[in-house]
Amino acid sequence: MKLLEEKIQKDGRVLNDNVLKVDSFLNHQIDPQLMNEIGKEFAQRFAAEGITKIVTIESSGIAPAVMAGLYMNVPVIFARKRKSITLTDDLLTASVHSFTKNESNELAIAGKYLNENDKVLIIDDFLANGEAALALVKMVQQANASVAGIGIVIEKSFQPGAQKLKEQGLRVESLARIASLSNGEVTFINEKMEELV
Template sequence: MDLLKNKILEVGVVISKDVIKLDSILNHQVDPQLTLEMGKVFATRFREAAVDKVMTIESSGIPIAFATALELGVPLVFARRKKTLTTDDDAWSERVPSFTKGIVTDIMVSKAYLREGERVLIIDDFIANGDAARGLIRVIRRAGAEIAAVGIAVEKTFQSGGRSIREEGIHVESLVKIASMENGNIIFE
């Protein structure tokens, strides 16, 4: 997706050979037009997958997942990272490490919003080691639902996440693939 590649080159800040900061368009501030375009592209790629729901983890994946769900005309469900006063106690939960945060958190999805037999499309902003996606995959499987596919805005192909999920036989589509960020240079596949 050239629009996303150009934005990454324009605003991306390479923190290290493993970390890129895109908080001006994806993580802290959201570029609405870019986000809607990403949703349209994902919807086009996954329209034939007979998706019942789109799922992501709060919070950075929500805008892109929302745009995708809107285009597909299906609900968006996001896994919560923090329990609130209104959190349903009857929930699927998993422990998930975060590559960028360097912590492990519990994610929760109410059983009322994820049911057996549903086809679920996972959408997220980044994939590095794939822990967040694998956590959602485990939740979906435990619920007896089916993984339709995984859509990722930015895949760092020099890390194992996307590759390891594909090796499980799950269809993964990435809008942009970064092959390297050595010496501060962003190299796309």
Template sequence: MELLKERIRKDGVIKEGNVLKVDNFLNHQMDIELFNEMGKEFRRRFADVQVDKILTIESSGIGIAAIAAQYFHVPVVFAKKTQSINLDGEMLSAPIESFTHKRKYEVIVASRFLQPGERVLIIDDFLANGCAALGLCQIIEEAHAQVAGIGIVIEKGFQHGGQLLREKGLRVESLAIVDGMDAASQTVQFRD
């Protein structure tokens, strides 16, 4: 998606440790017009797939998933990183590790929001090591639902997450795949 690649080149900041900071348009301040175009693109890429729900993880994936959901005409469910008093009933859970935060979480979803047989599309902002996506897949499987696909805004193609998911037979559609980054020159190389 050229519009996204241009925005990453213009406003992305590369930090040491293979961190791509895009907080001024993607995961802190959100550019809704860009999100709208990404939502349309996810719909175009998954036009051949039945989608009953979209699943994401808090917090950065929520905005993207919500905008995309309007094109699929389905609800969004998001996995929570912390237990709270307003969560009740049976829970589905999976462990994940955040590449950016270098922290492990047990993410949870109330089982009533994912029904057996539903086709669930995962949408998230980044794909690095694949832990978040694998955790969400585990939750979908626990619900006896099916993974319809995985939509990613930015995939770090030089890390193993995308390859790992694809080797498991999962359909992964990434709007921008970064093959390399250099913090010193602030340059990003994209896969065509």
């Protein structure tokens, strides 16, 4: 997605070979116009999938997911992160480890919001090692719903997440795919392809 790649080049900050900070438009400050375009793009890419629900994680997944939900006209559910979960309610749960923050969280979704007829689009801001997306897949499967696809705003393609998801037969659509963050520069997959041609 051209608009997003331009925004990343302009306002993203490469902290090291692994970390891209986008807290000026996605993770802390949010650019609503960009989220609107991102929502539209997800809706177009998954238009044929008969999506009934979108599932994301608090907090950074919410803005792109809600915009996608607006254009797809389906409800959005955000999984809550907890240090520990008391299993009082009928909950779908999974554990997720964040390598960036070096901490583990329990994720929870109220079971009543997903059922076996749901075709779920999972949306998240980043895809790196795939921990968060795989946890969401697990929770959707716990509800006997099906995962119709995974929509990612920024994929760090040099990390194994996308590959892991595709190996499970899942369709992954990432709006920006980063080949490398070396030398303080963002190189997108497309650019690299063009260089090779």
